[in-house]
Amino acid sequence: MLEDRTQPLLRVSALLKTFPGLTALDHLDLEVRSGEILALVGHNGSGKSTLMKILAGVYTADGGAFETAPGTELHFIHQDLALIEQLSAAENLALRSDEGAAGLSPYRERRIREHARELITRFGPEFDVTCPLHQLSPAQRAVVAISRAMDGWTHSRNVLFLDEPTESLHRSEVEVLFQAVRRLAAEGAGIVFVSHRLDEVWSLADRVVGLRDGQKVIDQPVVEMLETQLIEIVTGAPHEDAGADGTPASAAGDRALHVRGLSGGSVTNFDLDLHAGEIVGIAGTLGSGREAVPALLYGSMEADAEVFEAGETPLRRRTPATSLRHGITFVPADRGRLAVVRDFTARENLTLPHLAATTRAFAPIDSRAERAEAAGAFAEYEVRPARTEQRIALFSGGNQQKIVIARSMHRRPRVLLLDEPTQGVDVGAKSAIYTAVRRGAAAGTAVIVSSSDAKELATLCDRVLVMRDGEVGAELTGSQLTERAIVAEAYGLP
Ligand SMILES: Nc1ncnc2c1ncn2[C@@H]1O[C@H](COP(=O)(O)OP(=O)(O)OP(=O)(O)O)[C@@H](O)[C@H]1O
Ligand SMILES: [Mg+2]
Incomplete structure (x- = not known):
């Protein structure tokens, strides 16, 4: 002693x-x-x-x-x-x-x-x-x-x-x-x-x-x-600004989501028109509804909507399963608890929601194809160690998170819903995630990012909806879209 x-x-x-x-x-x-x-x-x-x-x-x-x-x-x-x-x-x-x-x-x-x-x-x-x-x-x-x-x-x-x-x-x-x-x-x-x-x-x-x-x-x-x-x-590398690689993807494209009067949790009457290739941020203080929007859009939280269309298809009874079928994927903030099967390997976790795509009925899972795919995703997202066959629970917290994000991004969904995408990841991985989100958007995915990090939203998004008391209090685009403006709108500052 x-x-x-x-x-x-x-x-x-x-x-x-x-x-x-x-x-x-x-x-x-x-x-x-x-x-x-x-x-x-x-x-x-x-x-x-x-x-x-x-x-x-x-x-x-x-x-x-x-x-x-x-x-x-x-x-x-x-x-x-x-x-x-x-x-x-x-x-x-x-x-x-x-x-x-x-x-x-x-x-x-x-x-x-x-x-x-x-x-x-x-x-x-x-x-x-x-x-x-x-x-x-x-x-x-x-x-x-x-x-x-x-x-x-x-x-x-x-x-x-x-x-x-x-x-x-x-x-x-x-x-x-x-x-x-x-x-x-x-x-x-x-x-x-x-x-x-x-x-x-x-x-x-x-x-x-x-x-x-x-x-x-x-x-x-x-x-x-x-x-x-x-x-x-x-x-472990010389500094590059996480937000410096290119401008946000432009906001022209087909309709990805058309939503009117979405209500649930602390959110009331949320309207959204989201287009292919767009990155839209959701800002707001805790309790403003910001943190509920992705789950409401995904259908993992109970919600009512007057109109809810994915592309041109109306979705009546929405559940996570119907959302996935219509190309809407969700990466929750609480990844450790909600998004990971702890006893599976990293590769199994990575390919989990895509079994239908790589498997024919009654055929064994093609693990060689899966392994190659996992190795590629590990390299792209800088997952360390690069061991696709290790149980996911044995990776560090930040690396588990990269794996979950890689999983959702990999198959180019129509709509990607992200809640706090860079919480707990290091600066290098943050930059890799931003790059991947932009690349996904450039390839046509429409992205929703809910984040408590105003700087992140200002860096990454084409426009930002600021929630207040369960409703959209402001929409910021172009030169109005700054970290300062997001914080001011979120807190109702002059
Ligand atoms: N039980 C375990 N079995 C095998 N490897 C493990 C185990 N626990 C941790 N590791 C490995 O040890 C290394 C250090 O992990 P650790 O969780 O301490 O990282 P960290 O610095 O906390 O990272 P992060 O910022 O991502 O949380 C990592 O390579 C991780 O994969
Ligand atoms: Mg840790």
Whole structure:
């Protein structure tokens, strides 16, 4: 144990972790000091989550060691949140506290609910804490995970690890989280946060530790770093602007979707005319309806529409199956939970919705053709490692995401619905995804992008619909379409 108060709260020495055929952590040294916010950055698959999992006891290291100062506890918010879907927010939060001893009583239930409410309202608006977790939005689930990790600290000299905690949060929620994190650090905690968002690294971190292929390539105070330096670490390549490769595809083409009076969830009377080759953004704050639009168009969320036509074909009863049949595909934001079959290989996940196209009735699946196709998609989307036969659950979070996006893009759908397409992917992959979306649009796919990232929408889209209170509050095109204008319309600023 570390004794001296000037000593770090956590010291990691020569940590080694190998998986068959690859070294995920290569003799990593790291110190976390009291009061310090440390950003852990690196490309997808560089070993960030592996480090956290070893410290949390999920994985065992193959070499090296780590030690903590006396009394220092390590708390974690993992990339997949590690919540129990069937339980309510209140029950998930009670799992960590001492309340369990009191037995089941209406009194205890009320206490649990009140405690949960108290915790979550630190991060923003209250929601129903008795609702099962799988019915909550990504942001609400993240709030539960964060509240849980910060509940019940008996002293301040702990270390909190956050593995991409802001992935599903909106800008205003991110600020609340950052304030909480800064407060903890000011009280003496050590913070380690993983993020691919460089602006977050700039605004929050005191020090940056960069990983590349499991090795530490930089460990430096943030004030001494140049932005280009940081970008080079996370991409492993000299910096190119993710949005610099060409102008958005032009918006002329056949009708892809014609929708009138679409209502469902928090959205009312949504109208849309979408044409082949167009990239249309959906912006808005959390709760504006922005996050519901793709699922409503896809039919995975219950919706009514006065008119709904794919091309010239009216679709009456819409389900995900009928949507797919009419060339409408959807990549949800919550990819880990909704879009991946965890026990299948990456290749199987990649070809999953297309079995009908590669299979004749009663014929075996043509796995050689599939493999070639998967290898091509892996190269195009820079999936690492390039092992198409590995179980998808063993890929890093960002790489799973690239695979799901590749899957949807690959067969040139008529309409591609994307929800938060670049959350959690590194700068290099972001650029690859933008390129692929533009290429898809140029080939005739009509694309809808719902995103909380105004810069992303301004970069990628031909026009952007800004949602407010469940309706389209503004439509921005041409020279009006800027990051600033999107934010202003979303928040109703002058
Ligand atoms: N259980 C496992 N079995 C095999 N390989 C694994 C396993 N867990 C992780 N890996 C591999 O170890 C490497 C590091 O993965 P890790 O999840 O730590 O990356 P990361 O830096 O968190 O990436 P991301 O930014 O995409 O989340 C990757 O190549 C990943 O495929
Ligand atoms: Mg990770």
